[in-house]
Amino acid sequence: MIYIVTALPCEASPIVKKYDLKRDSACRHFPLYRGDDMFLIVSGVGKMASAIATAYLIAQNVKLDGAGGEEGLAIINIGVCGTLNQRYPIGTPLLIHKVIDHETGKQYFPDILIEHPFEEGSIETHNDVVRREDVLSGRVELQADLVDMEASGFFQAASRFLALHQIYVIKVVGDYLDVVDFDRQRVAQCVSGVMDALDGFIKQVEGLCRVEGDVLTQDERLQLERVKESLRLTVTQSHQLMDMARRYKLRTGRPLPDLSEFIQTRVKVKAEGRKAIERIRKLFLYE
C-alpha cells in the first residue's frame, strides 16, 4: 500500500490520473483520493499543513488497508521545489536523502535502501517562499540543494508512525527561485514528466515494504485463539503461547501439534490455566 502526500491539486492530478484514483467524498478535511493500493492526500502549502495531512492519512487508514498494517505501507511526498543550482534542469526529479528544517535547523535522514532511477539531493524546508534575491543578498543562507515548504513537516509526521525505509521525499525541480506568476499547468507538467520513473520506484518500494508472512497459518492462529479463550489466559500468557508456537514451528518445521484437548478444557480458576499452559510449553518445547 502506497500513501502519497502532495501540497497542491496540480501536483496531485497527474498521479490521480495515472493510477485512476477516485475522490473520497466522505473525507471532509482534505481532498483525499483512493485506489486499489494507493491513497493520495492534498495537504495544502506549508510544513504544518503537510504534517497534519500526513498524520491524518496514516492514522485514519493504516488499520483499514489490510496489507500488513503499518509495516506493509510506504509514504511518499511528491511535489515541485526550487533551486538556485542551474545544474538541475527544470523537470529533474530528485530523491531526497537529507531534509533540513530551516527554522529549527534540525536534519532528517530517510533510509534509501533500494535501487532507484533518481538523482539524490538534500532539501531545505522554509516557512516562507524563498526568492532568488533573498539568497543572493545574503538574507537567506541555503544549506541544501533544493528548497521547498513541506518536506520537513511531512517527514517529522511520517516518522512518528513508520520506519525510515517506508518514508520517501521526491521533489521535481520546478523553478530557480524566480517564480513571478504561479503556473499550475507547468507544475502539473513537471510531475507528469516523472510519472514513469515514479511508477517503477513505487513498485520497488512496495517490494521492500512487503510484510513477511507469519510462520503460523491462519488455521493455527485460530486454534491458538481458541486455546487462549478456553484457558482464560492473561495477556502475558497469551504472548508466551504465541511465542512458543512460533518457535516450535521454526525449530521443527512441522505443523503445530493437536491442541483440541486444551480447546475443550474450560478453566474456572487461574491456577488451572497456569497448569495447562505449562503442559503446552512441554508439548511445544520437547516434542
Added chain:
Amino acid sequence: MRESESCSFMSKFSHIYIEERAAAYPVAQHVLSRFPGSIRVMIRHYKDVFNRPHQDFRRQKASTKLILAVKQEPFLYPGPEVCEDFGNQNFYYTSPVLNCIYDCDYCYLQGLYPSANIVIFVNIEDFCKAVDRQLESGPLYLCPSYDTDLLALEGIVPYASRWIEFAGTRQGLRIELRTRSANYSAIADLNPVEQVILAWSLSPHEVARRYERLAPSLKARLTAIRAALQDGWQVRLCFEPLIKVHNWQQVYREFLDEVFSIIPAERVFDTNIGVFRMSKEQFKRISRLRSDTDVFAFPTVCREGGVVTYEDEKEIRGFFYQNLNRYLPEEKIYG
C-alpha cells in the same frame, strides 16, 4: 546490487555519511577513496543517523551504509563479565568500529545497536593515546574487535594492521583481534607481534551455513588460521557461541575432528568455549525481530544476572570440553 524476490537493494556502502569534523581525517579520506561512486551525505553527528528511531535492522543489512565519525571519550571500556579474560588483568575493550559486515542470525549486535549501518571512528590516534594513558597504570589486555570484525574490514579501513603495529611498539600491552574472516592475506605481510593474538571464531559447517550469512566457510577460516600459524602468529580458537542444532553432539564432535585435522593442535595458543548466551533484554529484542530463523527456538532459561542461555547449557559445554580436551590440555581451554 542484490536482487531479492521483491526488490533490488542498493549495493553495500552506496551511501557514506560523513560527520563534518571527520571529513579531513586521513582515515576518512582513505575510506572515501575506496568508494568513489558512493553518495556522500554530510552530517553533524553520527548519532543523527546511527541512533535514529524506527530503523529496520534487518532491511538495512541488505544495503548497509557507512558512517564516518569522530569518537569522543571514553575510548576504553572495562571487559564485560560475560566475556573471557583468559587470565589477564586489566581487561578492556574498545570499539573503533561499530557493527560488522557479516550477518549472523545469533549476533548480539542486532539487539545492541539501533542500526545495521557501520560506524568507523576516524580518529584512531585518539584511541591509541587513550591506551597509552591506561598503560601508565599497568599492563593492559585490550580487545578492539568485539563490536565489529576488524580483519574483515581491513580492505576498507586498515585498523587490524594499525593495532598490530601499535601493539608491537608498546610494553605491557596485549591485544586480541577477534575475527570470523578468512582475510589473513590482508595482514600476511606484517611480522608476527608477540603482544598480538589473532583469535578466530569457529563454528561447524552446519552452523556457519545456516546462521552465519556472508561469513566465510569453516574451510576458508581454517586455511587462514593455518597460514597464520605457519607465519608464526599466536592464534586463539574461539568456540563460541556454541549453537544448538539437530544432532548437535555428532555435529560438534565431527567439527573438532575437522578443525584439528587441519590445525596442528600443539601450535594453538589457547582456546575458549562459550555456549550461546546473551542478556535477557537483547534476547527478547532480537528473538522478536528474527522470525526468519530457528536459532532462538531451542528451550532457553534466564540465569542469574539476567543472562539467557540454553536449558542444557552445562551439558553442551561439558560435552564440547571433553571432546576438545582430546586435542588440547586443560590449561589451554578457557570458558
